[in-house]
Amino acid sequence: MEDSFSGSEEDEDEHAPRTSRDQATLNNIARRITRIKDNLLGLFEHVGLTPRHPPSP
Numbered sequence: 077m078e079d080s081f082s083g084s085e086e087d088e089d090e091h092a093p094r095t096s097r098d099q100a101t102l103n104n105i106a107r108r109i110t111r112i113k114d115n116l117l118g119l120f121e122h123v124g125l126t127p128r129h130p131p132s133p
Contacts, residue, residue, distance in 0.1 A: 120126060
C-alpha cells in the first residue's frame with residue numbers, strides 16, 4: 077500500500093490558521109478518495125468487469 081494514514085501531509089504547518097489546516101485536511105481527504113476511486117476502477121478493468129453505475133465525466 078503506498079499510502080498510510082500517518083497524517084504527515086496534514087501536519088505540514090501546525091501554526092497555520094485553523095481554516096487553512098482544515099482546508100488542507102479536506103484537500104488531502106479528497107486526494108485519497110480520488111486515488112481509491114481510480115484504483116477501484118482500475119481493478120474492475122483489470123478483471124474485466126464494469127461498475128454498475130460508471131462515473132459520469
